[in-house]
Amino acid sequence: MELSCKSEYALLALIELSLHYSKGEPLRICQIAAEQAIPDRYLEQLLATLRRAGFVKSQRGAKGGYLLTREPWKITLLDVVSCIEGFEAKAKEVKSPTTAEGAAVWEVWHEVRQGAEAVLEKYTLQDLVDQRNARQQVDLMYYI
Template identity: 60%
Template sequence: MELSNKSEYALLALLELADRYASGESLQIRQMAMLQDIPNRYLEQLLATLRRRGLIKSIRGAKGGYVLARDPRTITLLDAVSCMEGLDAVAPEVNRNSTHIETQLIGEVWQEACQAANAVLQKYTLQDLCDRRATHGNKELMYYI
């Protein structure tokens, strides 16, 4: 299993929006792109998908940009990944029509592995990532004598 660039960039953008959720501050594409080193054009496409799927909202006007559509405590990493990758990536099917028992067995084990990965992604929210980032940031600021 591998995290695609598409999902990783989407999570990075969502993380920036989650940081600003409490203040209601919106972020423009170019700001997010600069903060996370994501190409503008690619980020536009990702944000359009996230908006269509209801994870973010766009705000028009001079001070417009993007905000989360709901509290970061309610958006799981699985929500974001399935939004970007589709349901096929989240719940693969076992090929029961195969004539080889080995193929079926491998498919069953792969499906079990995917279910375990999805359980972990369902367990963590955007707020959890924000909290972890803050914890890691505080560790870097510590001075040792």
């Protein structure tokens, strides 16, 4: 379970799309990239992955861009992260330990992974949006 910059970019983009979800209008890559300070050509690759996985759909041509295919509260962070970090995560898990010591270590590794997945599964995109709004509320209070 990697928590790389890649996953973070993907999540930020999806949060941005969640914020515009109710409008129903597509959001351009360059808009998302500018808002979240992500290199746009890199974000393009990530959105392509997310599109192939069915999280977003694209609308080509003028006034085009990306849209969420599901409601923000129906996409968990685990969905996104495991999509971005690749399906070969399974292959890594299959490597069977050769020694009794290896098996003991493997069990702990597995527990750590399960814990991480449990946390990521607990939150949806909507939760992050709400958290963001709450944070901005706090910032506003400080401003006053």
